[in-house]
Amino acid sequence: xxxxEFPKKINRAPRLxxxxxxxxxxxxxxxHRETGKPLSDAKLEVAISIEHISWAAKFAPKVxxxxxxxxxxxxxxxxxxxxxxxxxxxxxxxxxNYPMFTPMGSIAYALAAxxxxxxxxxxxxxxxxxxxxxxxxxxxxxxDILTVVTGTPETGxxxxxxxxxxxxFTGSTRTAKKVAATCAERMxxxxxxxGGKDPVLVDRDADIKKAAEVTLxxxxxNAGQSCIGAERVYVHQEVAxxxxxxxxxxxxxxxxxxxxxxxxGPATMPSQLKVIKAHIDDAVKxxxxxxxxxxxxxxxxxxxxxxxxxxxxxxxxxxEETFGPTLVIxxxxxxxxxxxxxxxxxxxxxxAVWSKKNGKKIASLLNCGxxxxxxxxxxxxxxxxxxxxxKDSGYGRIHGAEGLxxxxxxxxxxxxxxxxxxxxxxFQRTGFADKTIMRxxxxxxxxxx
Amino acid sequence: xxxxxSLNPATGEVVGIFPVTTAxxxxxxxxRAQAASVRWSVLSFRKRLIVLRDWDRx
Numbered sequence: 001x002x003x004x005e006f007p008k009k010i011n012r013a014p015r016l017x018x019x020x021x022x023x024x025x026x027x028x029x030x031x032h033r034e035t036g037k038p039l040s041d042a043k044l045e046v047a048i049s050i051e052h053i054s055w056a057a058k059f060a061p062k063v064x065x066x067x068x069x070x071x072x073x074x075x076x077x078x079x080x081x082x083x084x085x086x087x088x089x090x091x092x093x094x095x096x097n098y099p100m101f102t103p104m105g106s107i108a109y110a111l112a113a114x115x116x117x118x119x120x121x122x123x124x125x126x127x128x129x130x131x132x133x134x135x136x137x138x139x140x141x142x143x144d145i146l147t148v149v150t151g152t153p154e155t156g157x158x159x160x161x162x163x164x165x166x167x168x169f170t171g172s173t174r175t176a177k178k179v180a181a182t183c184a185e186r187m188x189x190x191x192x193x194x195g196g197k198d199p200v201l202v203d204r205d206a207d208i209k210k211a212a213e214v215t216l217x218x219x220x221x222n223a224g225q226s227c228i229g230a231e232r233v234y235v236h237q238e239v240a241x242x243x244x245x246x247x248x249x250x251x252x253x254x255x256x257x258x259x260x261x262x263x264x265g266p267a268t269m270p271s272q273l274k275v276i277k278a279h280i281d282d283a284v285k286x287x288x289x290x291x292x293x294x295x296x297x298x299x300x301x302x303x304x305x306x307x308x309x310x311x312x313x314x315x316x317x318x319x320e321e322t323f324g325p326t327l328v329i330x331x332x333x334x335x336x337x338x339x340x341x342x343x344x345x346x347x348x349x350x351x352a353v354w355s356k357k358n359g360k361k362i363a364s365l366l367n368c369g370x371x372x373x374x375x376x377x378x379x380x381x382x383x384x385x386x387x388x389x390x391k392d393s394g395y396g397r398i399h400g401a402e403g404l405x406x407x408x409x410x411x412x413x414x415x416x417x418x419x420x421x422x423x424x425x426x427f428q429r430t431g432f433a434d435k436t437i438m439r440x441x442x443x444x445x446x447x448x449x
Numbered sequence: 450x451x452x453x454x455s456l457n458p459a460t461g462e463v464v465g466i467f468p469v470t471t472a473x474x475x476x477x478x479x480x481r482a483q484a485a486s487v488r489w490s491v492l493s494f495r496k497r498l499i500v501l502r503d504w505d506r507x
Contacts, residue, residue: 020505049497061494086490089482112497114490118475126455139503141496150467152453162479168487216507228500249500255456257460258474266458300460333495 019135020050022371027131030064034125036258036265037222041262043278048381056112056404057254063401064113065424071414074440079415087165087189093156095170097225097323100132101380105398106191108145108169110407113356115166120159124173124269126150126307139422147408155180161339166407168225173347174322174394191396191406193388195321196349199342200376202235202243203335203355207374211354212246214385215327216254218352218376220305221435223256225265225272227393228350228370228377231322233329233340240331247329248291248307256302256325260374264325266301273414276303277325283308283317291329295315298324313341321347339365349389352376369393402432 020027028042035042035207050113064084071078090110094103101120110117110405121129133148142145148325149155153175160167160182161204168191202208218230235243254263267273277298291304307328311317332338335355339362344350348368352375353359357372369389370379379385385400389392397403421434453471456462470478489497 018505019503030464031479033457034455034464036457053501053505057498057505060497064494086486088486088490088501089479091479097452108501110499114492114497116486116489118478118482123453124455126453127465128466130467136504139500142485142488144478144481145500147482149470149475149478151470153471154472155475158470158475159479161472162476163483164479268458270458411457
């Protein structure tokens, strides 16, 4: 049989109501089996996905309805309007780490904006992709609104070379650059959501226990396979010992596994294990010190928690995305140094700041797309705020009003409300009209003393 | 039809077998989606909201 065996409890004839909500358990089970992540994490993923569908559908009219704009005094007889037009078909290429939540940030917003969607799920998570297509088809008013195409990377390339109106890609920076290059051939616009090397900045006035507890989760949840996962900590020297002791103590209580009670699962993409190991080895070779774990922490498909300190900034573990449950903690003399180091990266996706007083000030200095203060990940679950990065982390935005706008283009329409004696857009223009326009411009734009 | 397996990374269990969609098939899907987009885009926000609500919940 081709396809996954979907859970049996499926209601074959749903009517109005909440298909995905009723099927949270089924979807979560499938995500759990296909990615290896704990069932509770999978449920959370489904819940947040549902939140985004809801937000996109509800706010689409507000964000995308035609807007009247002022025409200005020179063009006062015109009625100016900006309409938002869907692209037609949006091609979505999804990742495997959050196989439902991440693509949904494009699928739901593109659909709500009036596009149809062709979705290529990752070759590591085709079952959840196919399941989304199958559930949608059960409530769809007609066919081909959401189409799922499973396959290999070649299938994804075919989608980027097809006649789609826009591509939304989530994945590695390396692949994203290829996607953008391919799309450039047809001038197909793209949204690129790539990796990150997200820093955590811990100030001396932070709630250290909370910062340690949340940062541990920020770094290790989903086996560290989060584009917005914490990879680097810069902690103020006055609280470094306290923070490090707290996080190492908590981290020693968590473990990777597939059984009930495991805190996170295996590496979903086995080839990533080599990268994680190489980063750890490189960090240690350059003088980094294990606070938790050792060279054998990467074993049999799993990575047990690894925490390192004193890792030189130029090592791979500090410059390249590790995408594993590893965390580097480096000490800084003051927060200016933390900001400089945090920004000294080719990436610019997310960041977290822990400080009671200076959170917003520090956040304003960070060169990245999203910052959470005294929390982690939270922006991803808020429908109203855009998600995306700068530099090697990509461009364009999903989620929020910006995410809806991303899947439309603006069409300017101006209409003559009434004719006036002064016509500028004609070869019949008179000298009087020319003089009048110069007088008006002078009057409106003259520098006033 | 060429297919591939999706494996559970923890157990090695086969979660499902899926078709490898060819470039030609992708183009066909996009063409059909293009045709559907004409109908979908002219629906009111309200009507699209009802569909997404059916899928989701409110």
